[in-house]
Amino acid sequence: MPRQFIIPDKAKCLGCCTCLAACMLTHREEGAVPCPRLFLTPTAQGSVPLQCRQCDQAPCAEVCPVHAFEVQGEVVVLNEKKCVGCGICVLACPIGCIEIQAARQTAATGITLTTSILLPLTRSEQDEKKMRKIAVKCDMCYFRPEGPACVKVCPTEALRLVDEEDIRFWNLQRRQAYASSIGFQGAAE
Amino acid sequence: MTVHRVRTICPYCGVGCGLYLLVEQGRIVGVEADPEHPVSRGGLCLKGYYGYNHVGDPRRLQTPLIRKDGMLVPATWNEALNFIAEHLIRVRRQDPDAFALIASAKGTNEDSFAAQKFARVVMGTNNVDCCARLCHAPSVAGLAPTLGSAATTNTIEEIGSVTETIFIIGSNTSECHPLVAAHVIKARERGAKLIVADPRHTEMAARADIWLRVPVGGNIPLINGIMHILVRDGLINTIRVNRMAAGFDALAANLAEWTPERVENITGVPRADLQAAAHLYGKASTAAILYAMGVTQFANGTDNVLALANLAIITGHLGRSGTGLFPLRGQNNIQGTCDMGCLPDFLPGYVHVGSSPKQTRFSQAWSVKPPSKPGIRATEISEGIMQGKIRVLYVFGANPVLSGPDTGYLMKALERLDLLIVQDIFLTETARLAGIVLPAACAAEKDGTFTNTERRIQRVRMAVPPPGDARPDWRIFSELAREMGSSAFPYRSPEEIWGEIRLLIPERFGGVAYKRLDDGSGILWPCPDEAHPGTPILYSDNVFLTPSGKAQLKPVPIDPEQTSVGIVEKPDKNYPFVLTTGRRVYHYHTGTITRKEWVLSQMGPEELVEINPEDGRRKGIGNGDLVHVCTRRGLINARAWITDRVPPGTIFMTFHFWEAPVNELTGRVQDPVCGIPELKASAADIKSISSVDARMIRRQKKERYLVSLEAPVNRQM
Numbered sequence: 001m002p003r004q005f006i007i008p009d010k011a012k013c014l015g016c017c018t019c020l021a022a023c024m025l026t027h028r029e030e031g032a033v034p035c036p037r038l039f040l041t042p043t044a045q046g047s048v049p050l051q052c053r054q055c056d057q058a059p060c061a062e063v064c065p066v067h068a069f070e071v072q073g074e075v076v077v078l079n080e081k082k083c084v085g086c087g088i089c090v091l092a093c094p095i096g097c098i099e100i101q102a103a104r105q106t107a108a109t110g111i112t113l114t115t116s117i118l119l120p121l122t123r124s125e126q127d128e129k130k131m132r133k134i135a136v137k138c139d140m141c142y143f144r145p146e147g148p149a150c151v152k153v154c155p156t157e158a159l160r161l162v163d164e165e166d167i168r169f170w171n172l173q174r175r176q177a178y179a180s181s182i183g184f185q186g187a188a189e
Numbered sequence: 190m191t192v193h194r195v196r197t198i199c200p201y202c203g204v205g206c207g208l209y210l211l212v213e214q215g216r217i218v219g220v221e222a223d224p225e226h227p228v229s230r231g232g233l234c235l236k237g238y239y240g241y242n243h244v245g246d247p248r249r250l251q252t253p254l255i256r257k258d259g260m261l262v263p264a265t266w267n268e269a270l271n272f273i274a275e276h277l278i279r280v281r282r283q284d285p286d287a288f289a290l291i292a293s294a295k296g297t298n299e300d301s302f303a304a305q306k307f308a309r310v311v312m313g314t315n316n317v318d319c320c321a322r323l324c325h326a327p328s329v330a331g332l333a334p335t336l337g338s339a340a341t342t343n344t345i346e347e348i349g350s351v352t353e354t355i356f357i358i359g360s361n362t363s364e365c366h367p368l369v370a371a372h373v374i375k376a377r378e379r380g381a382k383l384i385v386a387d388p389r390h391t392e393m394a395a396r397a398d399i400w401l402r403v404p405v406g407g408n409i410p411l412i413n414g415i416m417h418i419l420v421r422d423g424l425i426n427t428i429r430v431n432r433m434a435a436g437f438d439a440l441a442a443n444l445a446e447w448t449p450e451r452v453e454n455i456t457g458v459p460r461a462d463l464q465a466a467a468h469l470y471g472k473a474s475t476a477a478i479l480y481a482m483g484v485t486q487f488a489n490g491t492d493n494v495l496a497l498a499n500l501a502i503i504t505g506h507l508g509r510s511g512t513g514l515f516p517l518r519g520q521n522n523i524q525g526t527c528d529m530g531c532l533p534d535f536l537p538g539y540v541h542v543g544s545s546p547k548q549t550r551f552s553q554a555w556s557v558k559p560p561s562k563p564g565i566r567a568t569e570i571s572e573g574i575m576q577g578k579i580r581v582l583y584v585f586g587a588n589p590v591l592s593g594p595d596t597g598y599l600m601k602a603l604e605r606l607d608l609l610i611v612q613d614i615f616l617t618e619t620a621r622l623a624g625i626v627l628p629a630a631c632a633a634e635k636d637g638t639f640t641n642t643e644r645r646i647q648r649v650r651m652a653v654p655p656p657g658d659a660r661p662d663w664r665i666f667s668e669l670a671r672e673m674g675s676s677a678f679p680y681r682s683p684e685e686i687w688g689e690i691r692l693l694i695p696e697r698f699g700g701v702a703y704k705r706l707d708d709g710s711g712i713l714w715p716c717p718d719e720a721h722p723g724t725p726i727l728y729s730d731n732v733f734l735t736p737s738g739k740a741q742l743k744p745v746p747i748d749p750e751q752t753s754v755g756i757v758e759k760p761d762k763n764y765p766f767v768l769t770t771g772r773r774v775y776h777y778h779t780g781t782i783t784r785k786e787w788v789l790s791q792m793g794p795e796e797l798v799e800i801n802p803e804d805g806r807r808k809g810i811g812n813g814d815l816v817h818v819c820t821r822r823g824l825i826n827a828r829a830w831i832t833d834r835v836p837p838g839t840i841f842m843t844f845h846f847w848e849a850p851v852n853e854l855t856g857r858v859q860d861p862v863c864g865i866p867e868l869k870a871s872a873a874d875i876k877s878i879s880s881v882d883a884r885m886i887r888r889q890k891k892e893r894y895l896v897s898l899e900a901p902v903n904r905q906m
Contacts (some may be wrong), residue, residue, distance in 0.1 A: 014374050015392030016367035017774050017792065021235035025788045034791070045394035125728075155232030155373045 003054040003074040004140060004163045006038075006148060012158035014045045018088035019150035019159055026141055026149040032080035035101040037138040038150060045147055049159070052097045053078070054075065060089035060137070068135075074163070075140045085133035136153040190214065195652035195711055196223060198639050199237040199517040200295065200632035201777050203518030204345070205641025206233055207709060210241065210633055210652040217241050217633060217653060218642025227710045228345050228641070234367035236777060240789060241633070243782040244653065249614055250628035256467045261616075261626060266658060268670075269625060274672040277312065277610050278580050281673075285313035285560070289579045291567050292531035293320040293586025293662070294520035297649055299683040300662035301522070301529035302537060302690055306583055307666045308564075310555050311675045315542050315564030316579070319531040320587055321523055322864055323594075328516040330863035331494025331525065333539070335502070335741045337734020340524065340644045341725040342513030343477065344713070350376035351511025354473035356384045356466075358497070359408065359483020363392035364774035366517050366642075369479065375695065382473070386411060387483060389799075389841060390834045399466045405767045405870050406756035407456040408484055409746055411463070412496040414452030420839040425471075425503050433731040434502050436742035443744035455753060471504050475511035481519070482771065486869040488757045491862040492745040502740045508728040513532060519643035519778075521632070525640030528697070528714070529690070533564030536894055538694035554693055555677055566864040568594070568857070571602040580607040585662060586629065590619040590894070591844060592778035594866040597823050600893075604749025606693025610763045612665060617781050618847055618894045629653035629662050630840045636681040637663070638706065640714070644724075646701050647711035719780035756870040757858045760838065764820060765873035766804070767839045768854060776845035784845070796849035797830035799841035799874065805831040808875060815883040818842065819872045823853035826886045829875075841873060847894035848887060 028034035029122040038049040058076045061069035068082035069089070078089075090098050141148040151159045180186075194209040207226025211219040220238050224231035243249075253269035254261040264272075280288050290312075292304040301319070308317040321329070336342075348355060350371035362370040370393060372643040377383055377396070385397035386408070395402045403411045419425050420441055426663040430437050450459035460643070470476050478501055484493045497514065518524050530537035540547045542563055552558040565573050567589075573579040582603070590596055590603070603609055603622050609622040614631045632639075634655040635658040640646050660668075663686055667678035680686050684703050691698045700716040700723075712723040733740045746755065753759070773875055774785040775793030783789045798818055800810060810816055817824055818840065827849040828844065835841050842851040858867050878886075 011378055012374055014367065014370040014396070015363045016370065017236050018233070018235040018238065018367070020341060021239050021775075021788050024791060025239060028788075036792075044395065046392050058650075153233070153235075153238055155229070155234060155368060156374050 003076070004161065006051055006138070006140070006151060006159050006161055008048050008050065008099065009158045009160055010045070010048065013046070013142055014156055014158070018153050018155060019049050022149040022153040026144065029107045030143050031139075032132070032134055033136055035099075035100045035136050037136055039097060039099065046052045050095065050097055053095060054138075054140065059092040059094060063088045063092045072142055075142050076137075077139045077142060078135055078137055080134055084133040085135065087135070089135050100133050100134050101136045102133045115154060192218065194221065195650050197633070197650045197652065198641075198647045199221065200237045200521050200522070201240060201471040202366055203523060204228055205229060205521060205639055205645060205647055206368050207239055207647075208233060208237055211838070212652050215653055217244050223709060224708055228643070228645070229368050232368055232371055235774065235792075236783060240777070240783055240786050243539070243614075243785045244631055244633045244784050245656075246615075246897055247658045248616070248785065249659065250616060250626060251659055252628060254626040255827055261623075266660075269627060270669055270672045272625060273610060276581065276687065278673055280385060283310055286316060286564075287552050287578065287580040288312045288314055288583070289316035289565055289570055289573070289581075289585045289591065290318075290583040291570070291585065292317060292526055293634070294320050294523035295586050296522065296526070296662045297632075297683060298522065298525040298529050298640060298646070298690065299637045299686040300666075301526040301531050302686055303663040303666040303678070303680070305530045305537070306555070306677065307670055309536075309559045310557050310677045311447065311670045311673055313560055315533050315560050315562060317531055317564060318522065318533050318567035319523070319526045320567070320592065321527050321532070321870065322665045323483060323486070323866065324872075325594060326863035326865045327484055327490030327494045329532075330860075332498055332514070332516070333741055334735070335495060335498040335743060336507070337726065337728060339516070340727065340815065341515045341642050342507060342512070343515070344645075344725045345372055345469045346642050347367055347511045347516070348372040348477055348479075348515075352376055352381055352475050352477045353511070354382045354384065354469050355479065356386070356470050356475040356476060357393055357397075358386040359485075360479055360481035360517055361389070361391045361393070361483075361771060362479060362517070365481065365519065365772050367774065369517060373479075382469050384469055386621065388836055388839055392438050401458045401466055402836060403456050403458055404836065405752050405769050406487060406754035406873055407458075407625045408453045408487075408493045409489065409496050409755055410447065410455045410751070411458060412449035413444055413701055413745075414449055414458075414463050415467040415470065416440075416500055417447040417502065418449060418464050419471040420444055422468070424468070426505065429505055430503050433505075433606065433733075434742050435737065436744075437503065440499060440503070440742045440744045444783065455751070466544070467631075470500075470506075473506075475509065475773065476504065476506045477511065477513050477515060479507075479515040479517055480884075481517040483869065485865060486867065487748065487755065487865075488858050488860050488867040489755045489867045490710055490860045492493050495743045495745050499742050499744070501740060507724065508731045510726060513726070515642070518797055521641070522639040524642055524644060525638070525646070528640060533566055538697055553712065554689070557677070561848050568864045568866055571595075571599045571857075574602040574605055574808045581610070582606055583610040583612070584619055584623075585746045586614075588619045588633040588779040588781055590618040591847060591850055591852060593844065594855040594868055595822055595857045596850060596852045598857065612662060613781075614659070615785070616712070618779070621894075627665055628657065628659035629665065630659050634659070635661040635683070638687065641711075644713045645711040646698070646711075646714060648703065648706040669817070690695065742903065757851045757867055758856055758870060758872045760792035760872045766818060766873045766875060768818065768851075768873035769839060769841050769853050769869050770844055770855065771841065773843050776843070778844070780845040780847070793845070796827040796842060796846040798827050798875065799832050799835045800829050800834065800841070801835050801837045802831050804840075805829065808877065810875065810877045814877050815880060816875050817878045817882070817886065818854065818873055818875050820854040820856070820871045822856065823885065825849045825853055825890070826849065826878060826883050840873060848890055850890065
């Protein structure tokens with residue numbers, strides 16, 4: 001069964017990073033590591049946020065030695081409590097949308113990140129030892145009744161929630177376009 | 190728990206997006222976008238959505254602070270106002286021009302009006318300026334004589350819905366004005382073409398149909414080259430140009446020299462690209478130019494703006510829907526602060542301080558003749574202090590110690606002052622050096638109006654009370670004026686101040702009543718009476734606000750023999766790089782507010798120097814390495830970001846971080862016309878350094894600036 005996932009619309013994304021901020025804040029409340037679960041990917045045509053496609057035969061889930069990936073509804077969710085941070089899922093992900101991130105506890109702010117989204121930079125080896133490293137991936141904000149936070153805040157509606165019905169609709173459209181190209185004009189229900 | 194929704198305007202950039210602050214038990218708990226707002230239409234950027242926690246931050250200033258035995262200690266308002274009044278009365282008696290005021294572009298129109306009125310009426314000096322000196326002073330100097338007004342000509346919404354060709358030059362629109370970029374994206378979706386001229390591969394450059402990688406300082410050759418092609422290819426309707434503008438023959442003569450070949454030699458922009466861009470802009474039925482600091486922050490910033498004005502005039506892309514010039518303003522109320530006369534040579538409403546017949550209305554209303562000698566510019570203040578001319582400086586909502594230029598020199602100058610008064614919401618790097626600090630209310634804690642980059646006057650509403658004893662800026666100026674024996678500040682509310690503004694400048698603001706702003710869409714000035722709907726498009730029917738009613742074409746540059754880009758401090762053997770400065774989307778200016786926001790400072794935790802991979806290889810610098818960056822004025826360190834965003838030979842830094850205060854490096858060389866410093870180009874060098882050296886430099890900066898890491902001042906004491 002096809003699952004739900006989010007794709008960026010190339011024509012609409014302006015590269016403003018609002019989605020990343022929303023993701024980060026949402027996962028500060030829910031989740032072990034308050035890092036964005038979308039990854040800003042630089043391209044010659046501009047940066048684009050990419051995230052997990054919630055694969056049906058999810059390679060991350062297949063390779064995880066501690067079975068930390070669970071299917072909840074239509075979403076592949078990583079149980080962050082189980083994750084041991086081995087990183088094998090990062091290697092397995094065909095689209096590179098899982099990353100190992102680290103966080104450490106500080107008294108003042110709760111959790112402090114040690115990476116910049118622009119450029120992962122570790123401060124010093126000493127700091128690194130204090131961190132708990134785990135995998136992070138998009139969980140579609142399954143805990144939010146109003147749906148994924150990134151989709152909600154995007155000022156140009158460039159992030160799109162795709163579900164089974166969308167795919168069915170697009171497929172039908174494409175078939176109708178193809179049909180008309182070979183002489184069958186006009187759409188019908 | 191009940192949550193109140195307070196409709197107000199975003200306090201960050203000049204776009205002025207609409208939002209609702211969600212207030213629970215006197216605290217802001219969230220932000221919702223305003224779906225009906227004419228510009229943002231239910232969208233906000235990350236600063237708009239998540240940049241509200243500074244309002245309730247425990248580090249907010251809550252009482253006045255007076256320096257005693259070298260320490261800033263809490264004081265009552267009575268003590269503080271007495272102290273300042275005593276000092277200022279003495280200065281006023283001896284030499285009013287020894288006082289200077291830097292006004293905030295983040296306050297409301299009412300705050301700005303009160304500030305300049307305080308300087309002019311109470312102190313008797315025109316020494317009042319604002320950060321427009323560092324951003325759009327060239328727009329004022331360049332657009333006022335050519336078109337008649339420095340303001341944006343059209344509304345942002347038209348870019349999205351009407352414009353055929355959008356030409357962005359010197360603006361990192363996605364990061365600095367995301368909701369303007371959203372309209373550009375909307376335009377692209379309906380088939381509009383986008384030309385971007387920028388040395389950096391910005392997000393907008395990446396999305397452009399044509400990207401002209403003009404080198405830093407190459408704007409004038411580029412724009413002249415575009416105009417040359419338009420004239421050469423017969424795309425200029427000379428009859429129309431001569432009807433609406435004066436000076437076309439002189440311009441055409443100047444343009445003859447600017448062949449695409451010569452432009453290619455100077456800028457490296459391929460002539461084919463230049464021609465394609467020229468034709469896209471020139472042939473479009475509607476075309477708009479968006480520009481920002483990449484045009485203005487040069488020693489020839491005024492000439493840059495003149496060149497753009499020439500281009501818009503000769504192509505006739507003015508005065509109709511979807512056309513025009515958009516100088517994108519960086520601060521929420523920089524347009525309003527200039528409108529309110531926080532400029533050393535203009536009274537409110539751009540009435541010249543010299544002999545203007547309109548001046549009488551000010552002398553009548555204020556019962557004092559405003560001083561007629563133009564005041565000192567913000568960028569001349571450090572020099573003025575060094576020469577002993579300025580002895581008291583009043584900084585209201587600004588942080589010049591980080592916003593520069595050449596802050597090392599400025600900090601030396603500040604030490605020589607008799608008194609530095611700083612009025613702000615946090616103990617900024619500048620406030621830390623003050624003799625007295627006054628706690629102000631922030632935008633969420635007061636009523637008033639902001640004017641956005643389109644000239645849209647919008648209502649700002651109080652959502653929560655100010656912390657402790659903090660007060661709105663207009664009230665502080667009013668109380669100080671009363672303390673100094675002035676009866677010109679009888680205001681009990683911002684609306685009364687606005688009433689005075691409407692009476693003084695009826696041709697622009699006469700019809701803008703507070704009650705008309707309640708529907709949330711604002712009114713674009715000029716709006717002379719209450720039946721007037723406001724003016725979305727300036728110069729319709731091609732009638733300009735110049736004395737003759739015609740636009741004035743002014744050929745640039747003065748030196749037609751120019752063979753290289755127009756920057757003053759060119760790279761040389763010792764300083765082989767061009768250092769250019771700007772902003773990132775996560776932070777706002779000197780980071781006073783945004784660096785106190787958890788999510789924003791996590792996304793942009795530290796300064797990164799953008800270095801081209803070629804330069805990185807040559808210099809042995811890898812991604813993430815610690816480097817020091819130096820110019821003739823100073824040395825700072827940061828981490829390297831090896832990226833194609835910058836061209837070889839150019840490095841880029843922001844001024845958000847005190848740890849890497851880039852304005853220690855920028856120079857004081859200024860535009861002779863308007864006094865803007867050349868913040869966009871300094872000759873610099875970079876070198877990989879060890880973490881030991883980096884720590885040492887960091888320690889020095891910490892001693893110099895440390896503020897944001899300090900424990901909350903008021904709790905500590």
